[in-house]
Amino acid sequence: MAELTPWQRLLAANLVEGEAPLDDQPHWSSRFLLGMVGWLAAIFLLLFLFMALEEFTREANHALALGGVLMAAALGLNRSARRSAKSSDLGDQFVLALALAADAWLLYGLIDRVDLHSALLWLGLCLLSLAIAALFDHWLVRLFHSFAAAILLALGLACLGLQLLALPLVMTALTICWLQAEREPMRHQLYESLTLGLALSLLVLGRLHHPLWEGGASALDELGLSRLPLWLNPLLCATLLLGVMVKLKLPLLYGLPLVLISAIIPGMGAGALVLVLGFYGGSLGLMALAGLLLLGFGSLYYYDLGLTLMVKSWLLLGSGALLLGARQLLKLLSAREKA
Secondary structure, three states, rough: OOOOOOOHHHHHHOOOOOOOOOOOOOOHHHHHHHHHHHHHHHHHHHHHHHOOOOHHHHHHHHHHHHHHHHHHHHHHHHHHHHOOOOOHHHHHHHHHHHHHHHHHHHHHHHHHHOOOOOHHHHHHHHHHHHHHHHHHOOHHHHHHHHHHHHHHHHHHHHHOOHHHHHHHHHHHHHHHHHHHHHHHHHHHHHHHHHHHHHHHHHHHHHOOOOOOOOOOOHHHHHHHOOOOOOOOOHHHHHHHHHHHHHHHHHHHHHHHHHHHHHOOOOOHEEEEHHHHHHHOOOOOOHHEEEEEEEEHHHHHHHOOOOOOHHHHHHHHHHHHHHHHHHHHHHHHHHHHHOO
16 A cells, blocks of 8 residues: 555645645756856846946945945845745845845955954954844845854954853854744744854864964964963863753763763864754754764864874774774663663
């Protein structure tokens, strides 16, 4: 007997009636081409504006004015499309291109006239990025600007010597957004885009904490030397991970090894937290990002170890054996619980 489709199951339960609604969404290839047309249209428009206003936009104030006009135009197009319920891929990509171009002009106008070591500059840009993410009803605009807000927050904290707090703060914001998405299904897309943007920023934040070259300072330390001890960062990340697991009522027996690793290896707490939230919410995107985070932070820690290659090889062998042993132990514990 053939398996019933979801619509047939709903019919059998008397929850719906009639024929299944037709999918009126265009093929992905058509949507891709429409999106490309939107980007091309925006690029040609921006090239025209640049050529026509080249002399005008060389000054910081004029660049700020142009950025504000482009951002207002993008917001107006986005709002009008949502009100008319005639949103299209071409229009959405056109709005995205305009918004990103406006960001570039605004950043150019601001950086040209202020001190790069000013915490107020970066924190103000962080708030501006969050405001743009809140105003736009556009999934990609929110994702890009939540990503940018996290990076700008780290730069602002670095100017104050508090860069080690950036990762725990972004992890906290990510957790709040994802849990809020579960509580408000009607606004799930809003919180999902913000969550993915913050999760993507964790990949960059981990690299910003490491030296740009051997023996050099990190990008964040170039803005200001840290006032906090290095051990505080992984400890805060591990504490946050443990708190989330308790909040979600997850089995601590299986999660404590992750907490322990997070307290030892910097950055691993971020990957473990994204992994836990991804499994909890059933998000393949978050779980994929968690894999990248764990691999990236683990690789950075591995290469930062001041050990010989032979010792590192033995460590890898021991880690593999430990993981296999942990797997067998968990299988035995699971079998006993079922029995």
